[in-house]
Amino acid sequence: MTAISDREKLSYIAAQAADARLNLELETEGMTLNLGPQHPATHGTLRIIAKLDGEQVISAEPVMGYMHRGYEKLAEVRTYPQVTALVNRIDWVGSFANEVPFILAAEKLMEVEAPPRAQWIRTALFEMSRVANISLFLGDMALQLGATTPAFFAFRDREHVLNQIEAVTGGRFHPNFDRIGGLKDDLPAGWITETKRAMRKMRQFCDEMEQLVLGNEIFAARSRGIGVIPADIGLSYGLSGANIRSSGVDWDTRRDNPCGLVHSELDWKVWTHPDGDSFARFWVRLQEVRESTKMIDQLLDGLPSGPIMAKVPRIIKVPAGEAYVETENPLGVMGYYVISKGDLVPYRVKIRSASFSNISIAPWLLKGVYVPDIITILASLYFILGDIDR
Amino acid sequence: MALVPGLIKGLGVTGGTLLRTVFPDGWKKPIPNPVKGAETVQYPHEKEAPPPRARGVIALHEENCTACMLCARECPDWCIYIEGHKEKAPPRRAGGKPRQVNALDRFDIDYALCMYCGICVEVCPFEALFWSPEYEFSEPRIADLLHDKSRLAEWMETVPDFEAYEAGAETKVKKVPPT
Numbered sequence: 116m117t118a119i120s121d122r123e124k125l126s127y128i129a130a131q132a133a134d135a136r137l138n139l140e141l142e143t144e145g146m147t148l149n150l151g152p153q154h155p156a157t158h159g160t161l162r163i164i165a166k167l168d169g170e171q172v173i174s175a176e177p178v179m180g181y182m183h184r185g186y187e188k189l190a191e192v193r194t195y196p197q198v199t200a201l202v203n204r205i206d207w208v209g210s211f212a213n214e215v216p217f218i219l220a221a222e223k224l225m226e227v228e229a230p231p232r233a234q235w236i237r238t239a240l241f242e243m244s245r246v247a248n249i250s251l252f253l254g255d256m257a258l259q260l261g262a263t264t265p266a267f268f269a270f271r272d273r274e275h276v277l278n279q280i281e282a283v284t285g286g287r288f289h290p291n292f293d294r295i296g297g298l299k300d301d302l303p304a305g306w307i308t309e310t311k312r313a314m315r316k317m318r319q320f321c322d323e324m325e326q327l328v329l330g331n332e333i334f335a336a337r338s339r340g341i342g343v344i345p346a347d348i349g350l351s352y353g354l355s356g357a358n359i360r361s362s363g364v365d366w367d368t369r370r371d372n373p374c375g376l377v378h379s380e381l382d383w384k385v386w387t388h389p390d391g392d393s394f395a396r397f398w399v400r401l402q403e404v405r406e407s408t409k410m411i412d413q414l415l416d417g418l419p420s421g422p423i424m425a426k427v428p429r430i431i432k433v434p435a436g437e438a439y440v441e442t443e444n445p446l447g448v449m450g451y452y453v454i455s456k457g458d459l460v461p462y463r464v465k466i467r468s469a470s471f472s473n474i475s476i477a478p479w480l481l482k483g484v485y486v487p488d489i490i491t492i493l494a495s496l497y498f499i500l501g502d503i504d505r
Numbered sequence: 506m507a508l509v510p511g512l513i514k515g516l517g518v519t520g521g522t523l524l525r526t527v528f529p530d531g532w533k534k535p536i537p538n539p540v541k542g543a544e545t546v547q548y549p550h551e552k553e554a555p556p557p558r559a560r561g562v563i564a565l566h567e568e569n570c571t572a573c574m575l576c577a578r579e580c581p582d583w584c585i586y587i588e589g590h591k592e593k594a595p596p597r598r599a600g601g602k603p604r605q606v607n608a609l610d611r612f613d614i615d616y617a618l619c620m621y622c623g624i625c626v627e628v629c630p631f632e633a634l635f636w637s638p639e640y641e642f643s644e645p646r647i648a649d650l651l652h653d654k655s656r657l658a659e660w661m662e663t664v665p666d667f668e669a670y671e672a673g674a675e676t677k678v679k680k681v682p683p684t
Contacts, residue, residue, distance in 0.1 A: 197581040200622035232673065264519050271544050282556040285636065291622045299627065301674035303558065327518045330511035420673030 127340050131483055134171055145173065150489065152181050161474075161500055165481065165489065172489065175481035177474055182504040190464040195221055195295060195431050198461065203289040205468060206502040209248030209445040211240045211280065214293040217464075219375040220440040220453040221295050224433045229375070233297040233423040238376045239414040240280065240292065241442075242407045243310075246317055247276045248445035249357075249400050249407075252497045256397055257328045259494040260337050265328050272320040275313040282306055295431055297424035307415045314408040321405045329398065338393040342480050342492035345391060352479070353472035356447025358496060361399040362391035368443035376442065381413050393495035400497070432459055446470050446502055466505055470498035557665040559638035560621045562652075563614055564660035566682055569633035571607045576625035576634060584618035585625060586611060612654040617647050635681060637663040 145168050152162040160181035166173045186205065190198045202217050203210040215237065222228065229237065254269025277287045283302055284290035292299050328334050344354065346362045359366060367385040369378040386402040388395035435457040441450030447469025454463040473496050480492055528535055529542030546553055555561060572589030588611040593603045626634045637660045644650050652660075667679045 193581060194579070196624055196627075197579070197622075200581055200620065200624060268522075274544070278556070281559055283558070285556075285558040285560040285623065286621065289621070291624075299623075300558075301676045302671040303556075303668040304671050306671055323518050327515045331515050332511045335511075418671075418673060420675070422675045424676075 123340055124343075131171065134169060135483075137169070148486070152178070161498075161503070163477070163481075163489070163493070165486075167486065170485050172481050172484055172486065175478055175489070177477050179471075179474065179500075179503050182500055184501075184505065186505045187464050187466055190461055192460060194459050195433060195461065198464070199293060200289070200291045202466075203291055204501065205466070205505055206248070206444065206446060206449075206470070206499045207288055208251055208499055209244035210288055211244040211284070211290045211292065212248075212442070212444040213449070214291070215241055215376070216440045216442045216444075216449055217451045217453070218293045218295055219442070220438045220451045221431075221433055222375065223438040223440060224436050224453065224455055225295060225427070225431075226434075227296045227425050227427055229297045230422050230425055231377075231419045232301075232421045233425075234375065234377050235414055235418050236298055236302065236423065237293065238378065239310075239411050240283070240290070241376060242411050242414070243276055243280055245407050245445040246314075246404055246411070247273055247280065249404050250276070250317065250320065252400055253324050253328070253397070253404070256494040256497070257334065259490050260334060262328065262331070262334070265324060268320065268323060268327070272316055275316050279306070279310045279313050282309070294424065294427075295433075296427035297422070301423050307418070310415060311412060314411050317408045318405060321401055321408075324401060329401065335394060337487075338397065338491055338495065339390075341393045341488050342484065342495060343390070343392045344476065344480065348479065349391070349476065352476040354447070354476060355469050355472060356443065356445075357396060357399045357403060358447065358473050360386065361388045361395035363387055363389045368441060368448055372441070374440055374442070377414075378410070380417075381410050383410050383413075393491050396495040396497070430459070432457065433461070441467065444469060446497065446499060447473055468502045468505055470500075470502035471505075474498050474503055555638040555640065557638060557668055558636070559640075560623055560636050561638040561640040562616070562636075562642055562660050562663075563619075563626060563657065564635045564637045564664050565612055565654055565657035566633050566635065566661055567609060567612070567654060567658050569631045569682065570609050570612065571631055571633075572609050572612075573607075573630070575628050575630065579624050579628045581622060581624065582618050582620060584615040586613040586615070609654065612657065614652050614657060616642070616650040616652060632679075632682070635661070635664045637661075638665065639663045 145166055148165045148167050150163040150165060152160040162178040163175055164178060165175040186201060189201060193201060198217065199214050202213045205213045250269050250273045254266040257265035280290060281287045283306055284292040344362050346364050349359050349362045350364065365385060365387050370385055373379045383406050386399050386406065388399050433455040435455055437454045439450055439452045441448050449469050450467040452465035453461050456462040481489055484492065526542040527537050527539050529538055572587055574587055577585040577587050589607050589609050592606050592608045594606045596603055623636065626636055639660060664681050666681055669678060670676060
């Protein structure tokens with residue numbers, strides 16, 4: 116890990132200034148470039164209106180909402196178990212993590228606590244969804260910068276994790292496994308050894324990625340010093356997760372504000388990077404995947420025995436009240452604000468999803484960059500369109 | 506900027522993967538066998554077995570169903586259609602009163618709408634619904650995705666037994682009724 120030198124930073128800024136001067140002298144006409152909404156490489160639809168001057172972006176504006184599905188309204192007419200099935204679909208790449216904050220908020224209102232075994236399995240699956248999610252990013256960002264091989268490697272090794280999630284929950288993408296007061300079912304026999312093997316494979320994948328992508332000079336040249344987010348600007352835009360940790364802010368909800376998950380009983384480390392550029396975001400996420408696989412190993416080793424379901428009534432009525440729970444999801448901090456009026460259905464659910472805040476820095480970040488760097492910056496911010504639009 | 510070491514290392518990684526795929530048996534038996542070494546399978550000829558818990562298709566054990574409508578009510582997108590009527594059945598013991606049983610007329614699941622959440626299987630109090638990991642039931646016409654009760658009963662044969670649990674579990678293993 117080497118921080119970029121001031122000289123490199125200054126040379127990039129000088130090149131930008133020189134180009135801007137040239138554009139002024141030549142009196143070039145501006146041009147509007149539409150990126151999206153439909154593009155074969157995106158799963159989802161995001162449109163970016165970029166006003167260009169020559170090769171430089173003057174202003175960029177993300178247009179979102181093409182995939183708005185109205186989850187907050189839908190949740191008002193669905194019972195609590197049905198909402199769990201629904202919120203799987205918000206961030207579909209790491210879907211188990213979406214259920215957890217909602218269930219924790221409902222548990223907080225009902226004043227029930229899941230038994231220890233359920234909490235440990237819940238945390239393990241939570242971290243597995245992080246591995247499945249971020250390993251896709253590792254392949255995807257390299258793909259967007261023109262390297263095809265890492266994407267295939269990512270899909271190949273991610274399958275091992277998804278198979279393990281399917282073996283325990285029944286669904287590869289939409290587990291719907293979390294219940295108020297515990298989990299739906301216990302682990303099948305032989306699952307722990309298989310999962311440990313999958314985690315070993317993921318650590319190998321991380322090593323491969325380190326050699327294949329991080330060590331690659333072309334990747335470094337295209338991502339170092341591109342899209343630098345200073346810590347204070349990032350915080351003021353509400354960035355969270357790996358995006359803010361790569362700007363040197365040592366903030367992780369799993370460690371600083373634990374609620375209902377057992378991260379505090381594990382031995383792990385929050386990775387930060389001082390640079391705040393696209394390379395740092397890739398680097399931090401790569402370390403996070405490796406850290407998560409170690410956490411899953413610890414969780415499976417120390418799994419307590421016991422029941423997996425607390426005593427909850429068969430028909431769930433949540434007492435009146437309000438609760439807000441946020442957890443550190445793969446994409447960043449995700450929170451649910453649940454208001455209940457003592458009914459079968461929640462009165463109001465506000466969803467704070469990480470990608471929405473993460474993409475909001477794009478207009479600031481894309482100002483003045485060159486056109487090919489738009490792709491680098493958007494890829495490194497890592498958003499899931501379903502998480503933006505909800 | 507030196508362009509050599511990182512690129513060559515990366516080429517080594519891809520090259521190693523290529524060799525492992527083409528020669529899966531290692532250097533002791535250097536016979537190229539990429540079909541075995543590949544991570545993918547040739548789908549229609551070769552099939553991957555989904556885990557027993559996989560949510561593929563819902564099977565109905567008709568004898569257990571009492572047409573109580575719990576599954577139809579709890580379904581998030583209301584894709585289960587049930588109709589039933591009450592019937593008199595002969596008494597269990599001689600000389601007793603005739604019993605009243607609920608007979609099932611119609612039990613349809615529209616797989617074009619189903620989102621495979623498994624809530625119906627979970628809420629069923631009489632163990633009439635089961636998950637089967639079978640997944641090959643796509644149809645050229647969308648209307649054919651509506652499975653009626655005879656089609657749903659056929660899936661019962663593909664329902665695997667419930668697996669044993671990992672050590673430390675206190676949950677009881679459920680049983681699948683024989684068809």
